[in-house]
Amino acid sequence: MTSLDTYRFVRLDGDVLRIAVATAGKGTSLDFDCVDEGTAALRALTAGEIRAGAVLLVGEGANFCAGGNVRDFASAPDRGAYVLDVAHRLHDFVRLLAATTVPVVAAVQGWAAGAGMSLVCAADIAIGGQSTKMRAAYPGVGLSPDGGMSFTLPRIVGTRKASELILTDAVVDADEAVRLGLLSRLVADDEVQTEALRVAAGLADGPTSSYASIKALLARSGDSSLSDQLDAEAASISAAAAGPTGREGVDAFVEKRRPDFRATR
Incomplete structure (x- = not known):
């Protein structure tokens, strides 16, 4: 380091x-x-x-x-x-x-x-x-x-x-x-x-992988068609849902607790 x-x-x-x-x-x-x-x-x-x-x-x-x-x-x-x-x-x-x-x-x-x-x-x-x-x-x-x-x-x-x-x-x-x-x-x-x-x-302290995806989507939006942006959003949210950060966030919501995103890094 x-x-x-x-x-x-x-x-x-x-x-x-x-x-x-x-x-x-x-x-x-x-x-x-x-x-x-x-x-x-x-x-x-x-x-x-x-x-x-x-x-x-x-x-x-x-x-x-x-x-x-x-x-x-x-x-x-x-x-x-x-x-x-x-x-x-x-x-x-x-x-x-x-x-x-x-x-x-x-x-x-x-x-x-x-x-x-x-x-x-x-x-x-x-x-x-x-x-x-x-x-x-x-x-x-x-x-x-x-x-x-x-x-x-x-x-x-x-x-x-x-x-x-x-x-x-x-x-x-x-x-x-x-x-x-x-x-x-x-x-x-x-x-x-x-x-x-x-x-x-x-x-x-938040969901860093989610932020990375949000920033990537926003960065490409100015040069993207709506259809292409929708495809990018679908791929991004699907990958997030299958990943540790998305799983922790969804599980925490269902279990009515605060998500521990640090544990997913």
Whole structure:
């Protein structure tokens, strides 16, 4: 098993893999020491070298993530080459977030701008606070999106609304973010990380194979016909019913007891 003892920005909170994506020391801009550690940890999770039932994305500071470090962009001798490198590193992380079979929860306090907003869109569940704000931020500095925003945002809010949000660089407040589906729900500002961890821990204690199947079905639904999706659902629920997790869940329901999904792993 892979040890996380040498990691600074990744740790296990029980069965939750907690990954910081931004730090106060970097002004809560996207921290690539965090990203690189997160990528390594997610690879280990996918390979079974780390055991976790959920992933939690957090920012260590006033904001979840205020976007890329534009000062670093400006000081690079070759700006194009520098941004290409950091985009590839971020995209390795996003690909692994998309590929992981466990639920991904984001604790979105303060600002989620630029790449920070992209990472919120990459999560399965996003918990925000009353003062949370989101902004594409790319056109404000003459850039185009990265982190998957041009893929995930239209699937969350629709193509027309995604175009408006990115092109006008609109600031989306917390209530509007919930209405659009960018955030799952809101809690008090000082409870965002606590509540997001509670949600992630609850998921980590649940039917992990069921979650994997749910995520796989949702991931393919955008490119699938209804008939093909129905076939995929039938195959998935049949396999679940025959497997240990489905058997435990159904038996527990019939026996009027709480299912012990941990025993089925």
